[in-house]
Amino acid sequence: MSANSKIEWTGDTWPTLAGCSDASPGCARCYAKGQAHRMGFNPNAKISGRYGGLTVLRDNGPQWIGEVRTLPEQLEVPLRRKSPRTMFVNSLSDTFHADVPDEFIAAMFGVMAACPQHTFQVLTKRAERMEEWFTRIATHPTLRSPCAMADHAAYLGGIRGKDADAINALYRRPPAWPLPNVHVGVSVENRKHGVPRIDHLRRVPAAVRFLSVEPLLEDIGTIDMTGISWCIAGSESGHRARPMNEDWVRSIRDQCAPAGVPFFYKQRLDAKGRKISLPMLDGVQHAAFPNGGDR
Secondary structure, eight states: OOOSSSSSTOOOOEEEEEOOOOGGGGTTHHHHHHHHHHHHOOOSHHHHHHHHHHHHEEETEEOOOSOOOOOOGGGHHHHHOOOOOOEETTTSSSOTTSSSSSHHHHHHHHHHOOOTEEEEEESSSSHHHHHHHHHTTTTTTTSSSSHHHHHHHHHHHHHHGGGHHHHHHHSSSSSOOOOTTTEEEEEEOOOOTTTHHHHHHTSSOOOOEEEOOOOOOOOOOOOOTOOOEEEEEEEEESSTOOOOOOOHHHHHHHHHHHHTTTEEEEEEOOTTTTTTESSSETEEEOOOOOOGOOO
16 A cells, blocks of 8 residues: 555555556556556565566557456555545556456455545546446345445455454444445546546446546547536646647636536646646646545
8 A cells, every 4th residue: 555645636545456458548658557567576575476467568668468466465454544544446457447356346345334434536447347336236145235345355355353343343333325435436538438437427326426537638528517526637647648738627627617516637747748736727726625625
């Protein structure tokens, strides 16, 4: 788990998966490929064992080989953090990747249910699979309740002793569903691949639904903000980052305001291609969080 993440809209990251594969044009220069590639050569055998061999170095930089690994030993990590934190779930992968078993996703949600002190952010480009998972889990023969999901997490992760206390406590105070501390979002990088994900998100039971409009690759037009609680926008960054027109950001901001959707302008590039975090837009910095919260 990474504390004090450099991602402007979160606090920590919680990796329960390693590896991914490209889903759409927004993945082409994803930072996760390079980070996973470096971690594959980390001198710490535990880290290199998780990430080694998940990428291959090509002319255009590290690329995924398409393998996704589950990390059950990571399930217990949020249970050990007692003070409230905001956690981005699987920042280097995708929770709803096709190769992640339904039961493992349920285990993640079980841990989230057992940690109401934390806020969890689940972001995906696999919006259709996400909607299908929420539909299937509602009628799953053994995992359709948060308590059962948490028990499954304890089984998969070998969670025992004090770390399991919060899981056992769920039976005394069963949590609401959807979990109030879980924010679910989709990436929206363009019209063809990104915008259709929003309708899938709208049909998902979630306390907070958010849009991560990054990397913003084109003007995405008019967005239906119905059911959306938060919107993040920003450019691509890093080597050979694709350009972003700030008018595209203005359009999103101007749609959020009348809909009452908090807007967060994460980043843009300066004239030399250097990243500017939390930039001003028309003289105003936009760094709003849902429900008046923060990272």
